[in-house]
Amino acid sequence: MTVETLIAGVKPAAAAAIAAARERQAQLTKPAGSLGALEELSVRLAGMHGGTPPAGYARRALIVMAGDHGVAADGVSAYPSEVTAQMLRGFLGGTAAICAIARSCGVRIYVADLGVKGHGIDDPRLMMLNVGRGTQSIARGPAMLREQARRALERGAEAFERVASEGVDLFAVGEMGIGNTTPASALTAAVTGRGEQDICGRGTGIDDERLARKREIVARAVARVAPDADGVTLLAELGGFEIGGMAGAMLAAARAGIPVVLDGFIATAAALVAQRLVPASTDWMIAAHRGAEPGHTHALAQLGLHPLLELDLRLGEGTGAALAMPLVDAAARTLREMATFAEAGVSGAV
Incomplete structure (x- = not known):
């Protein structure tokens, strides 16, 4: 598509x-x-x-999309980029946080590689939709080529279609990508017009020195992008492969008439890309929660959405979205x- x-x-x-x-x-x-x-x-x-x-929303599904980020090498995360690939095994093995939470909420989990550098996993359950082996660092230039941004959106839509072929009434996306709060912050700052001081948080728990570096990188990256840049340009300049994949999956779900439950800050940044591409796509989005990252509040405001939960979550993976799915069913009932x-x-x- x-x-x-x-x-x-x-x-x-x-x-x-x-x-x-x-x-x-x-x-x-x-x-x-x-x-x-x-x-x-x-x-x-x-x-x-x-x-x-x-009645029911019985067929609840969530895709965890993974991708690596060049900016991780610039010291913006407390964890090495190898963790992205390592966590894929946890998702597939059912031992990650999202797996435990999803089981409690009746949510099917799918896992997709949109841009992991390398993992050596040979498992038919892993959707191999890799656009590239990690993005370039937004500290020094665009995250990806424009054609790669388009491909990420299209492969995200392909991931949704695979899920839809097995039946889905309620859909969500989660993510895994070391360093991805930095591109999410850049996207949010670019779309909302807020400064890096308002948007950037500590992500995985970084110290003051790393936070200052993160803010400086975000400010420099956002300065390259016109305020009215289209969604593909925003994604190419500032985003990530898994962020593009999530945006594409959201649009595909909206196109199919399926409600989309947004997870945390990274997923909401992806929703900003989807909104810039199709403003009406927000009609199909439900904000699961407001997380601990300061930029999440501003991203939700830009989307015009109010969160269902406030649990100080900042893990991602789709954890907040899975927790909110029973509430969506309750509201419908x-x-x-x-x-x-x-x-x-x-x-x-x-």
Whole structure:
């Protein structure tokens, strides 16, 4: 699927369904607003489905996309870049944090290599969608070629299509890539117009010296990019292969009419790329949580999304998205299964 096909296929949520759902929510047997964020989420889900949301969302799926980053060699992470490849084995072996959490939430896990430098893994469960053996460092120039950025988006869409072929009602992406909070910070700063002091956090737990270096790199990289740069340009200049893959998968899901649950800061930065490519794609996005990285708050604001959870998560991998999936189901069930005051014969407010 080409980038152009992806872009052309994403449609806005159904405004009439949103209005009807909001009217029904106001009549359900509870004080208005008493279910908090679940009420607005149920209304948004109705817009995504063009009517009452389906029951169950039983087929929940999440792809962990992995890629290496050249900027890791510039000392912006507390961990060596080899960890990216090493963690692939944990994902496939079911021992990583996302695997444990996903099992508890009824979520199928898939793993995709979008740009890992090398891992020697021969496992049919690993989606081999590698665009390149790690990006170039954004400290010295573009992260990738423009053609590679397009390929990352397209291969992310391909990953979604593989998942969809096995059935999916609710979709999410997670990531693994040592150093990837730096490109995520750069993308967020470029799109939001916020400075590196507001956006950059400590990622994997870096010290003050590394944080200062990270901020300087982000400022220098963002200065190369025009404020109105298109999504492919943003990705090529500042992104990562797994970030592009996530953006492409989000667009493919939206094109297929499947709600997309956003994970943490890195996934939300990918959503900014998707939004720049197709503004209506945010209609299909649900913010799982607000993480500990300061840039996450600004990225969510740019998307116009409100997080369901606040747990100070900063791991990534899709952990927050998996945790939020049962809440999405719960929100849909309120609209689908609750009775109105009139239907239940219950007196309303006076």
